[in-house]
Amino acid sequence: MTDPATTPRARARHFVILLGWVSLFADLCYEGMRGAIGGYLAVLGASATAVGAVAGTGEAIGYGLRYASGALADRTRRYWALTIAGYATNLVAVPLLALAGSWPMVAVLVGLERLGKAIRSPAKSTLTSFAAADLGAGKAFAINEAMDQIGGLAGPLLVAAVLVWRGETASGYAWAFCLLAIPAAGAITVLLRARRLYPDPRSLESTPPSDSATALGPRYRLYLVGVALVAIGLADWPLLAYHLKHAGVLTDRWLPVAYAGAMAIDGVAALAAGHLFDRSRRRGHTGAGIVALFVLAGAAYGPLVLASDAATPLLAIAGVALWSITRSATESIGKALIAAIVGRDQRGRAYGLYYLVWGIAWWAGSLLLGALYDRDRTIAAAVAAGALVAGGAVVALSARARSEI
Known part of the structure; x- marks a missing residue:
């Protein structure tokens, strides 16, 4: 977190690393909270239905409002204000969980935290995309994903250590939630420094957007179909x-x-995916083929994991590794591709719609795969593999679609 250099590429790299630190601190807070919520609700006497309602409502808020916040970011261009406001909710909602005396209050605070995620995600992805021209979209989003995973690993470990120290009681959870305010404050501190150093992040995009990348045209819409699958x-x-x-x-x-271990593989795979994505872009391609490649590479995760049992743990290990590889593509170069095919004036809306489609499809897929698993896990595995193969094929085909409306 040093002062930026003067070359465009160095400035872009410094900017992305600052945003990466924001993601690390914020995910440390969020994933720590997420890992503790189930146990905390049990301590408060919540039922399984209540636990599901808290989680489901929070995610619905987190994904459902992202298109509106993305459109607001495009219209106002107040990317910093929206990003800071979104991250500030962590600093408020997570420590207040220590004072929640009932599961409905926990639901309100989890919903508030997810509202902050909905506000900040499209704006922050758009900020990251501004560094893509000089640094490379793949590398920019891959760095963010790798640092995000470091925080995602550290958060649950921190909470586990606190619960070992203070006990799995309401008081122990309260201590954990209060301590998670520290990384939440760290995220805000780094974010404010980034805004001071780069008050106009659009200036980082030294290469003007091409005319063919100014609208949410057929290429983008076909890509969203692949994303949903x-x-x-x-x-x-x-x-x-x-x-x-x-x-x-x-x-x-x-x-x-x-x-x-899966998150560690995710982080490493994201860096590899970013490198390959940028190399494809330098060769004149959209990068959609690399996204499709990583999706298809993990298509066998379902048959491997769901066929595993105590006698075949290696199948599970291989399947989880493949699941992580595909997940890394959706969290890094899947977002980088939007920076490559959508002009900067509409990226907030593009990212918001991307998150909305992903959230709805992920929710529907979770229900479908869970229901199929209860009936026959072989069918669930086949559906998972088929959806990924179809999704990868559609993503690859999106490169051939017209970019204009």
């Missing part, structure tokens, strides 16, 4: 963890370790 096929971790436990592959104590 990928989201349907990419199961959320809880379903994989449920299978690993009930099939006797892993015990409870090893599930967090498996998740940490």
Whole structure:
């Protein structure tokens, strides 16, 4: 977090690393909270239905409002204000969980935190995209994803350490939530420094957007169809963890370790994906083929993980690794592709719509795969693989679509 250099590429790199630190601190706070919410609700006496309602409502808020916030970012161009306001909710909502005496109050505060995510995500992705011209869109978003995963690993470990120290009681959780205010404050501090150093982040984009990348045309819309299919096929971790436990592959104590390993693979894969994406862009392509490649590479995760049992743990390991590779593409170069095909004046709206489509499709896919798993896990695995193959194919085809309306 030093002062920026003077060359355009160095300035872009410094800007992206500052935003990466913001992601690291913020995810440390959020993932720490997320990992503790289930246990905290149990301590407060909530039912399984209440736990599901809290999680589902929070995610619905987090994804459902992103298109509106993205459109607001484009219209006002107040990217910094929206990003700072969104991250500031962490500093308010997470420590207040320590004072929540009932699960409805927890639901309100989780919803507030997710509202902040909805406000900041399109604006922050747009900020990152401004550094793409000189640094490379793939590298810019890959750095952000890698640092994000570091925070995502550290947060649950911090909360676990606090609960070991203070006990798995309401008081112990209160201590954890209060301590998570420290990384939340760190995210705001770094963000304010970035705004001071780069008050007009649009100036980082030294290469003017081309005329062919100024609207949400057929190429972008076809890409969203592929994104929806990928989201349907990419199961959320809880379903994989449920299978690993009930099939006797892993015990409870090893599930967090498996998740940490998956996130580590995600971070490394994101950096590799970013490099390949930028190399494809330098050769004159959109980069959609690289996104499709990483999606297709992980298409076999479902058949491998859901076929595993106590006698075949290597299948589970391979499947989780493939799941992480595909996930890395959606979290890094999947966003970088938007910077490549959409002009900067509409990127807030483009990112907002991207997040909205992803959230709805992911929610629907989670319900579908869970229901199919209860009936026949072989069918669930086949549907997951088929959706990813279809999604990868559509993403690849989007490169051939016209970019204009």
